[in-house]
Amino acid sequence: EAQVTQNPRYLITVTGKKLTVTCSQNMNHEYMSWYRQDPGLGLRQIYYSMNVEVTDKGDVPEGYKVSRKEKRNFPLILESPSPNQTSLYFCATKGAHHNEQFFGPGTRLTVL
């Protein structure tokens, strides 16, 4: 079954404590992306990766890092989380010849 998995699904943490949200896909897709979703602001793209060699910023990259060492994984790293990074995070992937993005189930992050 084609899947995008995210871990953890829920996380409560404190300001400044480094965390990583993992994203993994089993569809052999080149493209992967991270979004955050906030009430009234909609979905905003954080980073995207066209393939394992190319990663680029989306609209709201500040405070985030990503890593694409292998095709199937695209972790999102918050080196020093702050309360304004409290949000619902989605990972997504799509194939080269299709523009349909498959989204993961989401990670709800709370930074105290």
Added chain:
Amino acid sequence: EDQVTQSPEALRLQEGESSSLNCSYTVSGLRGLFWYRQDPGKGPEFLFTLYSAGEEKEKERLKATLTKKESFLHITAPKPEDSATYLCAVQAINGSGNTGKLIFGQGTTLQVKP
């Protein structure tokens, strides 16, 4: 600046009452326009991709259309199970070709009452 605006923010319909959702966009060059459905607490689910003005796509009670400045999602005789948030997104082209950037609108939350 590339921008996507959806209207209305919220829409309440009676079952069977047809209506349309609007997505207006401004981009330097359009690679594609996408419609997604999102249920509460879940990730968006793909509905349609439109590439050029005049193109139309249909799926059950939904029909998406595209002009040079906007897209419409027409809902014919909606049912309560069509209640969800509908998201519109555009992918732009830059001077180098396709970009991986996807810009979403804020969504329209549709409620269909029986």
